[in-house]
Amino acid sequence: MTARVHPCEAALVSLPQRLLVAVSGGVDSVALLEALVRLGRKPVVLHLDHDWRAESAAEAKKVRALAKKHGLKIIAGKSRATKRTESTARIARYAFFDEAAKKAGLHDLVLAHHADDQVETFLLQLLRGTGSAGRGMEPEAKRGRLVLHRPWLALWKKEIVAYARARKLTWSEDGSNADTRHRRNLVRKRLLPYLAKLTGQETPRHLWRAAEIARAESEWLDELCAALASRRELPVANLRAAPLAQQRRIILRWLQARGIADIAFADVEAVRRLLTDRDPAKVNLSGNRFARRRAGLIFIA
Amino acid sequence: MTARVHPCEAALVSLPQRLLVAVSGGVDSVALLEALVRLGRKPVVLHLDHDWRAESAAEAKKVRALAKKHGLKIIAGKSRATKRTESTARIARYAFFDEAAKKAGLHDLVLAHHADDQVETFLLQLLRGTGSAGRGMEPEAKRGRLVLHRPWLALWKKEIVAYARARKLTWSEDGSNADTRHRRNLVRKRLLPYLAKLTGQETPRHLWRAAEIARAESEWLDELCAALASRRELPVANLRAAPLAQQRRIILRWLQARGIADIAFADVEAVRRLLTDRDPAKVNLSGNRFARRRAGLIFIA
Numbered sequence: 151m152t153a154r155v156h157p158c159e160a161a162l163v164s165l166p167q168r169l170l171v172a173v174s175g176g177v178d179s180v181a182l183l184e185a186l187v188r189l190g191r192k193p194v195v196l197h198l199d200h201d202w203r204a205e206s207a208a209e210a211k212k213v214r215a216l217a218k219k220h221g222l223k224i225i226a227g228k229s230r231a232t233k234r235t236e237s238t239a240r241i242a243r244y245a246f247f248d249e250a251a252k253k254a255g256l257h258d259l260v261l262a263h264h265a266d267d268q269v270e271t272f273l274l275q276l277l278r279g280t281g282s283a284g285r286g287m288e289p290e291a292k293r294g295r296l297v298l299h300r301p302w303l304a305l306w307k308k309e310i311v312a313y314a315r316a317r318k319l320t321w322s323e324d325g326s327n328a329d330t331r332h333r334r335n336l337v338r339k340r341l342l343p344y345l346a347k348l349t350g351q352e353t354p355r356h357l358w359r360a361a362e363i364a365r366a367e368s369e370w371l372d373e374l375c376a377a378l379a380s381r382r383e384l385p386v387a388n389l390r391a392a393p394l395a396q397q398r399r400i401i402l403r404w405l406q407a408r409g410i411a412d413i414a415f416a417d418v419e420a421v422r423r424l425l426t427d428r429d430p431a432k433v434n435l436s437g438n439r440f441a442r443r444r445a446g447l448i449f450i451a
Numbered sequence: 452m453t454a455r456v457h458p459c460e461a462a463l464v465s466l467p468q469r470l471l472v473a474v475s476g477g478v479d480s481v482a483l484l485e486a487l488v489r490l491g492r493k494p495v496v497l498h499l500d501h502d503w504r505a506e507s508a509a510e511a512k513k514v515r516a517l518a519k520k521h522g523l524k525i526i527a528g529k530s531r532a533t534k535r536t537e538s539t540a541r542i543a544r545y546a547f548f549d550e551a552a553k554k555a556g557l558h559d560l561v562l563a564h565h566a567d568d569q570v571e572t573f574l575l576q577l578l579r580g581t582g583s584a585g586r587g588m589e590p591e592a593k594r595g596r597l598v599l600h601r602p603w604l605a606l607w608k609k610e611i612v613a614y615a616r617a618r619k620l621t622w623s624e625d626g627s628n629a630d631t632r633h634r635r636n637l638v639r640k641r642l643l644p645y646l647a648k649l650t651g652q653e654t655p656r657h658l659w660r661a662a663e664i665a666r667a668e669s670e671w672l673d674e675l676c677a678a679l680a681s682r683r684e685l686p687v688a689n690l691r692a693a694p695l696a697q698q699r700r701i702i703l704r705w706l707q708a709r710g711i712a713d714i715a716f717a718d719v720e721a722v723r724r725l726l727t728d729r730d731p732a733k734v735n736l737s738g739n740r741f742a743r744r745r746a747g748l749i750f751i752a
Contacts, residue, residue, distance in 0.1 A: 276577075276661050277650045284661060336649055344645060348637055349578045359716045360577050360585060364665070366696035371668060373694065393674065395667035415660045 158313040159185045161301040162260075169193040169299075170251060170259040172243075173216070175209040175322040178262035180216065181314040182302070186260070187220050194254045195224040198246045200239060209322045225250040244293065251296055263287055263300045266307040269354050270337045272361035277337075285368040286361035306354075371399055379403035383447040390425050397422055405435070408450045412436045424448050459614040460486045462602045463561075470494040470600075471552060471560040473544075474517070476510040476623040479563035481517065482615040483603070487561070488521050495555045496525040499547045501540060510623045526551040545594065552597055564588055564601045567608040570655050571638045573662035578638075586669040587662035607655075672700055680704035684748040691726050698723055706736070709751045713737045725749050 155163075162185055171186060171193040173179040186193050195217040199210045210226060217224035227250065229242040247259055268286045275284035291298045302310065314321065345353045378388060378400045389397055401421045405413050413436075420433040424443040432440040441450050456464075463486055472487060472494040474480040487494050496518040500511045511527060518525035528551065530543040548560055569587045576585035592599045603611065615622065646654045679689060679701045690698055702722045706714050714737075721734040725744040733741040742751050 277646065277654055277657055333650070341646070341649055345578065345642070348642055349634070353578055356578055363696070363699065363716070366694075366699065367668065367672060368696075370694040370696040371672075393667075393671040395664070395669075395671040398664065398667065415664070 156185075156313060156316075157305060158302070158310060159189055161305060162186060162189055162191075165191075165260060165299055165301060166258045167191070168256055168258065170196055170247070170254060170256050172196050172198075172247065172259060172261055173213050174198075174324065175213045176324045177314050177319075177321040178264060178302075178307070178310055180319050180321040181310050181317070182260065182262040183216065183220070184317050184319055185313070187222075192222060193260065194250075194256060195222050196247060196250045196259070197224060197226045198229055198243055199226065200229045200242070205322065212320075212322060223254070225253060244296075247296060248294055257295060258297050258299060260299045260301065262302060262310075264302045264305050264307055264310055265358050266338070266354070268303050268361055269342070269357045270334055272357060272364070273337050273341065274333060284361065285364040288365060288369070371396075372403065375400045375403055379407060383449040386425055386443065386446045386448060389448075397425070405441075405450075410435050410437065410439060410450070421448065457486075457614060457617075458606060459603070459611060460490055462606060463487060463490055463492075466492075466561060466600055466602060467559045468492070469557055469559065471497055471548070471555060471557050473497050473499075473548065473560060473562055474514050475499075475625065476514045477625045478615050478620075478622040479565060479603075479608070479611055481620050481622040482611050482618070483561065483563040484517065484521070485618050485620055486614070488523075493523060494561065495551075495557060496523050497548060497551045497560070498525060498527045499530055499544055500527065501530045501543070506623065513621075513623060524555070526554060545597075548597060549595055558596060559598050559600060561600045561602065563603060563611075565603045565606050565608055565611055566659050567639070567655070569604050569662055570643070570658045571635055573658060573665075574638050574642065575634060585662065586665040589666060589670070672696075673704065676701045676704055680708060684750040687726055687744065687747050687749060690749075698726070706742075706751075711736050711738065711740060711751070722749065 158181060162182075165186075169186070169191060171179070171183055173183050173195050174197070183193070183195065195213065197210060197213045199206050201207075214224055214226065227246045229239070229246070251257060251259065272284045272286040275286070287300055287303065288298075289300050289303050291300075342354060375396060378384065378392075381404070384400070384404055389400060392400065398418050401418045402413060405417065405421070410417075417433070417435060421441050424433060424441065425448075432442045434440050435450070439450055441448055443449075459482060466487075470487070470492060472480070472484055474484050474496050475498070484494070484496065496514065498511060498514045500507050502508075515525055515527065528547045530540070530547070552558060552560065573585045573587040576587070588601055588604065589599075590601050590604050592601075643655060676697060679685065679693075682705070685701070685705055690701060693701065699719050702719045703714060706718065706722070711718075718734070718736060722742050725734060725742065726749075733743045735741050736751070740751055742749055744750075
């Protein structure tokens with residue numbers, strides 16, 4: 151008889167052999183580390199101390215102890231972010247991951263994001279009104295020199311907590327999670343419970359499914375747009391021949407590839423009007439840059 | 452000097468000359484009729500009396516009077532739907548429109564759906580968990596012999612109400628709108644105000660934009676899937692070669708084209724597994740029908 155592999159472990163089987171794993175000390179990442187170790191992996195542990203909360207030094211100590219217990223290498227850092235917003239925290243986190251990956255000579259980083267995180271991300275993207283529709287996080291994504299792996303996107307938090315309990319793990323409760331100043335926490339603590347009350351307990355599953363469909367479609371559309379979006383200048387004639395949605399996505403991906411930040415839907419539409427307008431003024435973009443059309447090409451200056 | 456055309460009228464300029472217009476008697480459709488008449492159109496007015504509310508006979512009378520005032524032909528009907536749900540109401544409405552269109556010898560039907568309706572539809576689709584992600588309503592769509600036109604999807608209710616007030620129109624308040632038993636009304640009266648409070652007044656605009664992006668992308672994806680989805684049987688080899696999202700959408704559209712009702716994401720995924728499973732059992736679908744694979748083809752029996 152063979153014992154059934156727990157879903158939390160089964161989801162990790164096809165990950166690359168040599169890995170980095172991000173461990174904050176919360177239940178998700180502690181469970182992820184446990185599952186990796188039980189599969190015989192020896193990941194390098196990355197821990198970033200955000201130093202915002204009184205407990206953060208104690209948490210860092212616990213993660214160090216955990217790595218030591220399993221005989222794993224750990225790379226720990228302190229965040230240099232001064233503002234306590236989610237976006238500065240994210241920037242600091244990835245800067246640290248990048249540096250640590252260089253130090254360790256590895257590329258593959260496993261993250262413990264799960265289905266609840268995915269639903270939150272999807273809702274946040276929808277409500278934020280970015281240049282593209284919501285599509286959640288990708289199970290595998292390149293980010294600079296890193297390849298991010300999110301093998302638990304189809305597992306719900308409660309399954310992970312049950313696994314952690316069954317394995318008798320200890321973890322730190324993340325104090326910042328209770329802080330509803332963060333938009334993500336507003337979605338988690340207020341909006342999702344409200345939605346479940348209003349439209350039914352199945353709502354998170356429906357949203358997860360919508361995110362999964364949108365994510366896969368987005369991946370496919372990006373493939374179909376890559377050839378044009380990666381050019382230095384956009385050829386007007388080719389773009390004109392494309393369907394509306396493809397024009398929009400090519401322009402969005404092209405602006406991103408050209409290093410334009412904070413791209414709103416209005417920016418995409420303004421650039422799109424350069425395809426047809428007889429007398430195009432320049433389109434102003436963030437960072438004092440602009441798009442302009444000349445000789446059948448759209449370019450950024 | 453030329454007077455500026457009001458946005459409510461400007462949006463109608465490119466509609467076909469000969470039209471049907473659905474007029475419930477509420478502010479949206481009464482304003483739509485006014486705008487059409489002011490543009491010199493002579494649409495045939497369609498009115499369906501749902502007979503659920505005490506005021507419905509009085510509303511029907513007002514719509515008749517309005518049509519008479521403008522010298523327009525009117526086709527009125529009474530709903531045969533017995534249950535008071537939104538979906539039975541919709542089915543009864545389109546059955547009536549279809550019949551009325553035949554009677555009038557016309558195909559093009561204008562509907563007064565606006566940006567607020569679009570946002571509600573988009574949220575309802577997301578929360579309902581259908582086989583595809585939300586994408587809202589289409590500005591132009593075929594439905595049986597009808598071509599539906601929704602020229603006001605980019606205009607907000609408050610702009611339409613302002614137009615109706617400026618034109619000194621009178622209209623009936625739809626009593627069913629206040630009835631929060633309906634899911635749509637839950638979204639309108641509770642969820643959207645809550646979202647605005649929680650995440651900002653711009654939230655409806657962000658959701659509208661997400662719906663618009665998703666709608667245009669969906670249209671494009673459907674084009675890319677039409678050739679395979681319209682076949683009687685799905686060729687396994689061709690489908691296998693397609694990206695995940697394309698497989699899903701081809702299967703969804705194919706099942707719809709084969710007349711399968713109530714298609715859930717799980718059904719699509721089950722049919723998709725027929726592409727790879729060595730020993731495929733049949734996949735049960737609604738209405739006692741099923742999908743099966745044989746000789747490199749997936750078919751429905």
